[in-house]
Amino acid sequence: MNPFRRAVRRYRSPAVVPLTERAWPGRRITSAPRWLSTDLRDGNQSLVNPMSPDRKLVMFRLLTEMGYREIEVGFPVASQDDHDFLRTLIERDLVPDDVTISVLVQARDDLIRRTVESLAGARRATVHLYNATSPQFRQVVFGMDRAECKELAVQGTRLFMKYADRTLTGCDLGFQYSQELFNDTELDFSLEVCEAVMDVWQPEAGRPIILNFPTTVERTTPNVFADQIEWMGRRLSRREHLCLSVHPHNDRGTGVATAELAMLAGAERVEGCLFGNGERAGNVDLVTLGLNMFSQGVDPGVDFSDLNRVRRTVEHCTELPVHPRHPYGGDLVYTAFSGSHQDAIKKGFDEQKRVAAAAGVPVAETRWEIPYLPVDPADVGRTYETVVRINSQSGKGGVAYVVSSLLGLHLPRDLQVEFAALVQARADAEGGEVAPDRIADLFRSEYVSRPLVSVPLPLPAAVPAYLHVDGAAFEVGAARADQIEQVRDRLVPWGIDVHAVHRTGTALTGCGGLAVYAELRVGDQVLWGVGVDADLEAAVSAAVRSAAARLNRTTAPPAPESLPLGPPRLARVV
Numbered sequence: 421m422n423p424f425r426r427a428v429r430r431y432r433s434p435a436v437v438p439l440t441e442r443a444w445p446g447r448r449i450t451s452a453p454r455w456l457s458t459d460l461r462d463g464n465q466s467l468v469n470p471m472s473p474d475r476k477l478v479m480f481r482l483l484t485e486m487g488y489r490e491i492e493v494g495f496p497v498a499s500q501d502d503h504d505f506l507r508t509l510i511e512r513d514l515v516p517d518d519v520t521i522s523v524l525v526q527a528r529d530d531l532i533r534r535t536v537e538s539l540a541g542a543r544r545a546t547v548h549l550y551n552a553t554s555p556q557f558r559q560v561v562f563g564m565d566r567a568e569c570k571e572l573a574v575q576g577t578r579l580f581m582k583y584a585d586r587t588l589t590g591c592d593l594g595f596q597y598s599q600e601l602f603n604d605t606e607l608d609f610s611l612e613v614c615e616a617v618m619d620v621w622q623p624e625a626g627r628p629i630i631l632n633f634p635t636t637v638e639r640t641t642p643n644v645f646a647d648q649i650e651w652m653g654r655r656l657s658r659r660e661h662l663c664l665s666v667h668p669h670n671d672r673g674t675g676v677a678t679a680e681l682a683m684l685a686g687a688e689r690v691e692g693c694l695f696g697n698g699e700r701a702g703n704v705d706l707v708t709l710g711l712n713m714f715s716q717g718v719d720p721g722v723d724f725s726d727l728n729r730v731r732r733t734v735e736h737c738t739e740l741p742v743h744p745r746h747p748y749g750g751d752l753v754y755t756a757f758s759g760s761h762q763d764a765i766k767k768g769f770d771e772q773k774r775v776a777a778a779a780g781v782p783v784a785e786t787r788w789e790i791p792y793l794p795v796d797p798a799d800v801g802r803t804y805e806t807v808v809r810i811n812s813q814s815g816k817g818g819v820a821y822v823v824s825s826l827l828g829l830h831l832p833r834d835l836q837v838e839f840a841a842l843v844q845a846r847a848d849a850e851g852g853e854v855a856p857d858r859i860a861d862l863f864r865s866e867y868v869s870r871p872l873v874s875v876p877l878p879l880p881a882a883v884p885a886y887l888h889v890d891g892a893a894f895e896v897g898a899a900r901a902d903q904i905e906q907v908r909d910r911l912v913p914w915g916i917d918v919h920a921v922h923r924t925g926t927a928l929t930g931c932g933g934l935a936v937y938a939e940l941r942v943g944d945q946v947l948w949g950v951g952v953d954a955d956l957e958a959a960v961s962a963a964v965r966s967a968a969a970r971l972n973r974t975t976a977p978p979a980p981e982s983l984p985l986g987p988p989r990l991a992r993v994v
């Protein structure tokens with residue numbers, strides 16, 4: 421047997437949580453939890469180069485500016501840098517009034533004493549005590565039975581209280597207890613240890629406790645963790661004085677789902693890191709969690725409006741790149757390369773404009789319903805420039821989107837088809853992406869520049885032509901009938917008989933005037949031309965000459981009498 425397939429026997433599926441009539445599957449997330457950023461602790465302890473105090477300060481400032489109000493700033497007894505950073509925050513009074521810092525410590529006497537001492541002078545802080553409780557850790561790491569493991573937590577809590585009484589009298593001091601490996605611990609034992617810790621701390625009004633439940637190493641589908649949280653939440657005593665917190669990791673790639681299902685199951689507080697930095701496959705990603713809420717109309721209570729800055733700062737502090745596909749923040753997550761996606765996005769934007777105009781409100785106030793884009797890039801500080809990028813997988817919708825964004829020209833559908841074929845040929849020939857400015861250049865050189873110089877028309881005399889001043893007949897002639905007459909007259913010497921004029925449309929801005937699209941049909945050949953001018957007549961002339969010039973270029977000009985002519989059509993003045 422293949423060794424990999426044989427190896428699967430070494431792994432086990434998790435035990436089922438004994439929970440009936442679970443409530444969480446029927447709930448929705450309707451408000452943000454309390455967030456704790458552990459970027460400076462769990463995030464920091466996983467880095468190749470832990471952050472220096474300077475970098476920690478940059479990260480700390482970012483977190484407070486974004487709106488995080490609980491920040492785990494380090495493990496003060498782990499390193500001089502962690503200790504010094506904490507002291508800097510306290511001594512330079514850098515912690516905003518509404519922010520609570522917290523520090524982590526193991527349940528070891530000397531470490532607890534030094535941790536408490538390192539908080540001297542703090543106005544408000546939380547000490548976060550932990551010990552591992554899973555059977556494996558009890559047996560292999562600590563060599564303890566259940567009672568001894570529980571005693572470690574209880575004794576750690578007593579020591580913390582003893583040292584805090586001595587050292588931190590002026591501090592508004594909170595207490596958090598975590599069971600490392602909670603998700604691998606027998607639920608009845610977890611409950612027993614939490615109750616024993618609470619018996620020591622005695623939570624009451626004004627003296628709450630945070631009980632924090634990690635998936636230290638994520639091992640199960642998120643529903644199992646949700647069951648574990650709901651099971652605990654139903655049984656823990658002193659519920660009104662405790663905050664039920666979760667600390668998901670991402671080993672199976674489901675940290676976000678784990679946090680979200682845990683919230684449904686009763687978690688009131690979530691610990692994580694920006695962009696999912698953290699041990700192994702990371703802590704749960706606070707950016708994704710926050711913006712998942714945002715995208716469902718729930719205020720995350722944290723500001724992601726300049727996500728590029730957040731990303732740059734995190735990359736600077738952690739020295740780790742954010743993946744281009746990272747939800748919400750990655751370089752490519754608002755970009756469609758493939759044709760059908762681009763087509764739908766373009767139609768979505770067109771519809772959005774229509775809806776906004778009909779309602780008489782700015783586009784930014786309409787409901788966000790653009791295909792393939794879960795949030796408006798502008799809401800997180802991104803631009804629309806990269807929403808559509810063109811390569812060999814792209815189609816007419818995408819090409820039209822780029823032309824409209826860069827040149828302000830809204831191409832008629834058939835012209836989109838024609839130009840997209842030219843772009844596709846370029847992409848096939850050169851491989852890779854065709855950059856927007858090259859698309860604009862190609863468009864100009866193909867349709868706009870050349871026709872502006874006079875070219876001989878290969879058209880025979882007296883060919884009937886149709887001039888569509890946009891598509892719909894209901895406004896025929898209307899306001900610009902006089903100009904259309906002038907156009908008609910002007911075209912006669914060219915051998916083009918305009919005998920149908922349709923007009924709708926609005927004048928374009930951004931392209932230097934009116935845009936006219938001329939569709940010239942010569943036999944089975946269809947050629948488009950584009951003219952832009954402040955003057956309608958001049959624009960139409962330019963469009964006609966543009967199309968004719970292209971006919972001139974793409975085929976050797978045949979003798980007029982040999983041309984298999986159908987009626988040339990000049991399409992759309994907008």
Ligand SMILES: CC(=O)SCCNC(=O)CCNC(=O)[C@H](O)C(C)(C)COP(=O)(O)OP(=O)(O)OC[C@H]1O[C@@H](n2cnc3c(N)ncnc32)[C@H](O)[C@@H]1OP(=O)(O)O
Pocket residue numbers: 462465495497498499525526527528531550551552561562572600636
């Ligand atoms: C899941 C998490 O993220 S937990 C946080 C983990 N973060 C870190 O460990 C980063 C900071 N840690 C450190 O810098 C160091 O581990 C220190 C300074 C805290 C301690 O260093 P050292 O004293 O050299 O010990 P070391 O790290 O090897 O600790 C292991 C010892 O601590 C014990 N231990 C581990 N965790 C705990 C705990 N939560 N409570 C009590 N004892 C613990 C182990 O059983 C082991 O004991 P032993 O030496 O009797 O076998």
Ligand SMILES: CC(C)C(=O)C(=O)O
Pocket residue numbers: 462524550598599600601632634635636637667669
């Ligand atoms: C200390 C705890 C909260 C932890 O980091 C973990 O178990 O992952």
